Amino acid sequence: MSNDLVKGVIDYFKSDHWQEYIRHLTQKEEELYHTHMFVWNRIAPDSIDKLFTGYFARKGMALDRKIDILTPGAKDVIAAHNVHPHDPKSSLYLPHLDWFWKYRPDVIIEPSNPAEFGEEGKNILAWGKSYMENYLKQFDFKSVGPREEREIAKYFQSAHWKKALRLVENPLYNHYHFNVELNFEPWILKVFAVEALKEVGWRVDHVVPCVYKGVGGKYQGKMVFLGAYPEEVYDIAWYYTPDVVIRPTTFEFSGDLPEDGDFRFNVTRIKYRDELVQRDDYITMTDEQIDEVLSKV
Structure with a gap:
């Protein structure tokens, strides 16, 4: 053998x-x-x-x-x-x-x-790069001005964002999606997120745009954060909602839910893997x- x-x-x-x-x-x-x-x-x-x-x-x-x-x-x-x-x-x-x-x-x-x-x-x-450029063309992203900047900054002080960071530190899970609706270019989301992570002492090696099988089994956008400290990978999964600057999702995306059943997040469970x-x-x-x-x- x-x-x-x-x-x-x-x-x-x-x-x-x-x-x-x-x-x-x-x-x-x-x-x-x-x-x-x-x-x-x-x-x-x-x-x-x-x-x-x-x-x-x-x-x-x-x-x-x-x-x-x-x-x-x-x-x-x-x-x-x-x-x-x-x-x-x-x-x-x-x-x-x-x-x-x-x-x-x-x-x-x-x-x-x-x-x-x-x-x-x-x-x-x-x-x-070419796939993501073509994928993003289908969305009528809105421009971000001072009012939108304030709304985005407010999200990164929200209970949803703070709970997302606590999930990353939860030993029950080893991958995480934070689910939001938005109407602006996701790369702007990356810039705000990296700054918010720096404020709590976290560091990210890389952030890349991608897609995954999301709502209805269709490809859906996400920003993938390959964290250096803590050394975890977490994604902000997004769904385009034209009249919303940014908010935690109001409907379920796809994937396993955390123990409390909060559909605004998806996780992978270490217990199931074992x-x-x-x-x-x-x-x-x-x-x-x-x-x-x-x-x-």
Whole structure:
């Protein structure tokens, strides 16, 4: 089994599926922000963490943050979330990766069949500058003047914002969406949010625009905050409401709710992740096996 295990992991890292993500990291055509990948997997999460960390370090793109192992809300799905390689020589942001898997006892690691497990009929897809520019064109964003500035600043002193920060510090969860309605360009939201975070002593490494499957299963906008301190990733998910400058959402978006059922937020629950991991018969690789894989890919 040991030889088959090592060979199976090596084969995956050499597969077209994985090499397509490497292309996302090394291409120079446009700035990409985020990648989703979907696989069948039997390797334990701790081993996945070590494999990814070691792999990118050897490729000169050491991860610039911890990997979060989480459950994104879909049944039986676990993810290595916000895997973020960093190339100090690159002028482009390198897309952070969410590597989603479902446990399969008859494989080591294999790309999923996208008809069974994927997104938009694919098992790998990415969002970047051109996608987001086209996505945002559908909205008639309003200009922000002094009155709107005051309303936005008021939001970042609100109970909703303060509760959002408390959720990030809550040990029950390891990813968070703060859900708002707004009518102005989301990059303005980023500027106000970063300043509000600085005021409470938090620091953010990167903020990128993206989309996710939101209301009605359609793509919905969000700003992704890759925090340095605390080292957490949290998103402000937004819905365009033309007559509202900004407010906490008045209707449910998508995803798991916090323990108190407040639909103005979505979270990923550590307890559910642990239950899924313990339910299935994952293989934990030895350090020697991991080193052998990394020496051959």
